[in-house]
Amino acid sequence: MTTTWDSRLPLDLVARMTGDEKHSPAALSTLDALWVLYDRVLRVSPETATAQDRDRFLLSKGHGPMAYYAVLAAKGFLTPEQLDGFGGWDSPLGHHPDRTLVPGAEIGSGSLGHGLGLAVGTALGLRAQGLDDPAVWVLVGDAELDEGSNHEAVAYAGAVGLDRLHVLVVDNQSATHGWHGGIAAHFDVAGWSTATVDGRDHDALYAAFTQPHPGRPHAVVAVTEPKH
Amino acid sequence: MMRERFTTIASRLLDEDPRTAVVLADISTDAFKDAALAHPDRVVNVGIREQLLVGVTGGLALAGLRPIAHTFASFLVERGFEQIKLDLNHQGVGAVLVSIGASYDRAGAGRTHQAPGDVALLDTLPGWTVHVPGHPDEAELLLRSGVAEDGLVYLRLSEQTNARAQPVRPGGFLTVREGRTGPVLLAVGPLLDTVLEATEGLDATVLYAATIRPFDAAGLRAATADRPAPEVVLVEPYLAGTSAGFAAEALADRPHRLLSLGVRREELRRYGTMADHIRAHGLDAASVRQRVAAFAAAGAR
Incomplete structure (x- = not known):
């Protein structure tokens, strides 16, 4: 599929869930970064959704998954019609995603702080099978980083140089106590490669996503407007 | 001793079956030293990080491996219990969890190293097979059968043992x-x-x-x-x-x-x-x- 951002397709798809045609993109902090990942970076499609050598995207921040579902629909993992029943009894699409129900979803999430550990294990598991090529991406929120489980994973992945692991931190400044020194610094001291970019700038996101990081895991901090 | 039998047989399973992986959190790492040299990608020691121990186990299973996670019962089942619930059960993947310490093995260590509630906790989740061997021979048989299947298996090892092994089969009394x-x-x-x-x-x-x-x-x-x-x-x-x-x-x-x-x-x-x-x-x-x-x-x- 060669959908472009200009078509506003993801936004229209989001509206099928929110029922709000004028829904502000500001409320969808993850949408731009997700779109650039799925549209230009991840090597996965509905046809390769179960291929062992596919890239993996793990949505750790399972709260507010409308942008994620919209992108999955835009890329053909879901039909646009499936978005209409969002959260309903007959819908596979919950307010937190369940991997056993959502085509293309690598993990079920909603409880914060689980995706990074699963992503570390996935990257280790691919490497153990000689699959050195697939990339593993995990999206976390800046407030989600409050959960200590993330720091177990960040410290370990940095120490062992797990370079097929990539973290996308969507920073809408919603962490109650903030992150002293900035989020990237916390990855940097753990031995990660980092980039901090405007979370609405598609070209900047693409450049950060594709930045080489030999021998180190890579963290991209996508800064968006503060959560209201 | 059940713990020694476990580390010996798990090391052998790493040799025999490329799907197996052992995940550790700084406990029993000496016993897996040779296995780690032979299989550096399939013996993972995450350090003293038990939430990550279970999270990594879930990720390895998602990637198609058959992971065996091991540490003291209290740290394996109780410390990261939500990881067991969500990173294993909720993801719909299987794993073998192997604990030591049981309820009172480490009497001198006190409450911190005792986990009499582990089986009751796992009873709040569906799908778990729980093995409580009474002899190293039984522990070996149950470990092998647990690794050979795909489901959720808990193997609870203890220093208390019976004099003789029973002709157990996984399942029935x-x-x-x-x-x-x-x-x-x-x-x-x-x-x-x-x-x-x-x-x-x-x-x-x-x-x-x-x-x-x-x-x-x-x-x-x-x-x-x-x-x-x-x-x-x-x-x-x-x-x-x-x-x-x-x-x-x-x-x-x-x-x-x-x-x-x-x-x-x-x-x-x-x-x-x-x-x-x-x-x-x-x-x-x-x-x-x-x-x-x-x-x-x-x-x-």
């Missing part, structure tokens, strides 16, 4: 001693020898479970079928009453009485030896005999 009219005791794992000694000379049936989940309801029903109102005694090396609901459900359609022996809920706040703790919980042979006799006498009144 074994009848070790058959009485005609007396109580039916279900001895779990390392408490079999205790129960056999406690019932010496009594007209009691002794069943043995090295696998307690799924609970062999049919086995308990068959063993009690001849008795009009069976007296059933559970003797479990973890929290007393953990299997009481399962036994009650198995016998729901017939009158019966149930006594549940196991580790007491109250903290001991005492150190000493494993034998001291076994006595304090009333799980030595003399205490079990006395409690079974009192139970029978209460029923006869």
